[in-house]
Amino acid sequence: MRSNSWLGRRMFIAVVLVFVLVISACSSGGGNSPSTSNGGTTPRATNDKPDDTNKEPAGNSGEGSGPIVELTVWDAPKPEDPQKSLTEEVFSEFEKQNPNIKVTHELMPQGTNDREVFVTAMAGGNGPDAYHAAHFPIIGDWVGQGLALDLTSYWDSYADKDQFIESSLQAGTIDGKVYGFPNDMYVTGLLWNKKLFEAAGLDRNTPPANWDEVISFGKKLTNTDKKQYALTLLGMEWADWWFEYYVWQAGGDLTELQADGTVKLTFTDEPTVQALQYYKDLKWTHKIVQNNVLQSYQDNMNDLFQGRAAMTNGASGSFGEYAANGLDLNDLGFAPYPAGPSGKGPSQIGGAYWILNPKSSKEKQDAAWKYVTYMMSKEVREKYYQFQMDNGIFPNLLSVRKDVDPGQYTTNVPQDLIDGVTKAAAEARLEYYLKERLTPYVVKAVQQALTEEKSDVKVLLQKAQEAAQKEVIDAYNASVK
The missing domain is CATH 3.40.190.10 (Periplasmic binding protein-like II)
Structure with missing residues (x-):
């Protein structure tokens, strides 16, 4: 959240x-x-x-x-x-x-x-x-x-x-x-529909462990005839919220807080570039995400509730919502995120x-x-x-x-969900520093990558960093010196 x-x-x-x-x-x-x-x-x-x-x-x-x-x-x-x-x-x-x-x-x-x-x-x-x-x-x-x-x-x-x-x-x-x-x-983590996994010939209790498996699992879970797809992406005005998880999985972050209190932007660092390219490829190359990548967060959730989305981001405080919308908790799995190139998939705490x-x-x-x-x-x-x-x-x-x-x-919660929350909380991170001020810049780059197939992610991130540096970071750093 x-x-x-x-x-x-x-x-x-x-x-x-x-x-x-x-x-x-x-x-x-x-x-x-x-x-x-x-x-x-x-x-x-x-x-x-x-x-x-x-x-x-x-x-x-x-x-x-x-x-x-x-x-x-x-x-x-x-x-x-x-x-x-x-x-x-x-x-x-x-x-x-x-x-x-x-x-x-x-x-x-x-x-x-x-x-x-x-x-x-x-x-x-x-x-x-x-x-x-x-x-x-x-x-x-x-x-x-x-x-x-x-x-x-x-x-x-x-x-x-x-x-x-x-x-x-x-x-x-x-x-x-x-x-x-x-x-x-x-704490956040990967949430999946066990019934859709089983129907696709996958082990209902085993989520993808890494980026490669997200793709291989995703191709089995995507069925255009049933209007079913593998994984929700968030491309609307909160796009940086979910995108930052992929940056972490690639081994980076979107900002670095320096010892003197100033902030360094890392939009153009390799992990961020790698994460946005992967994010873009999920849409344009592998085609395992929703058609409308700019749809609302609630529409993402509705796709989960109605059996159109097999995997999404979940949170420890939201299982009541899932149950209230007709999902059987015994058919849901929750685990830490798949590992990216860094070998890790840290969760987010909020x-x-x-x-x-x-x-x-x-x-x-x-x-x-x-x-x-x-x-x-x-x-x-x-x-x-x-x-x-x-x-x-x-x-x-x-x-x-x-x-x-x-x-x-809790008398009706499967133990594996509780265990998944505990495991996700064991390796979790805070959202990136100055997120409140920098969101519009990151979101613009993410949205363009998801909506413009020929876009160059390095160019998008460079433009975003230059604008954020000029309009936010320079003034912020001057104020803390």
Whole structure:
């Protein structure tokens, strides 16, 4: 999901949109559930050591009296949220445990883009004290803009800090400082229809292991008479989201973050060129992808649901969506991506962080930290998973907490799907640095390669790099020097 996700872009839209993507993807609704639900001046750090009470993940017992600290948090559940009753119960329990903290829960203000709404509100001094949807690809920019508090002193004193999986902290830790508290997370991988594999004479439980097998399997899985094809490509306005996986498989990336904080573009490096040529060949030479390579993400998903596409990209938080659209989970496989020339097929991790407002008072920041640790405590996370299990809501199969196992709350999920998610998460990467700003340049090159058979991928990537360097990177690098 492109967080910048399978979360800002509404990719892998699950039955319960509490885990927000793709990525565009990202819902502005309450991010309290563990289900389906990266220039400038560095913000000031909190140098005061938090109270010992911050070590309790589920909040205080409610004892004591003192001044009321009022918080505004953009995490109110939407009216249609099936978990609304539980969320309100969780809110009420926090108030009982912390009578000196009054939290006003609000929905994000209306706007065309949740990230723009947040940045605009912060610039105008109207931002929340805590926000749950700082997505993996954008948090670095927000830290540079002074929109996220340095949480390092809080984190160092947090009793449960070792209970969060290491990869969940990667994007939110910048220059050795913690700015993001993990809220939710997903991992991507190859998703395939086992029934279509079997019908094509392939082992239903064995996905392609490398690029060559993608082609050989793909030719067997493509049947024009049945309007069936092997593999979905993403060529619409999020094209760089899936394309970057192929660059990783070729051994590269689209940008390199330098030691001094500047960014180097690598659009014209050999792995990127090799990846785009392969991507193009899947369409024009091997003809194993959909005819309309510019069709929407949802149309890609519809092709999967209706048995036209045999393979696509999947995410750990989207199996509920697949089941809701008529797919039998026993007939789906999930695994790490096929290896490219690098010999590897790393998956992508995405998700969102809680961040605190650096302009809030110290009292509010302390209270907000207490609230966030409560919401992400083992007890509260397990309440959500239990509620989902009791109410037929499919969970995200990847938890940010090591001590909360989603597998214990799923009774109808094949073990091989859970194992596939775990295996994919073992070797995963963040989306490329400055993706939010560079997407249009990469997308243009990918789209031309997919729609112009005679195009030269090296020329396309050279043009994209020159434009991105001039219009984005030069100014960005100047701002961080």
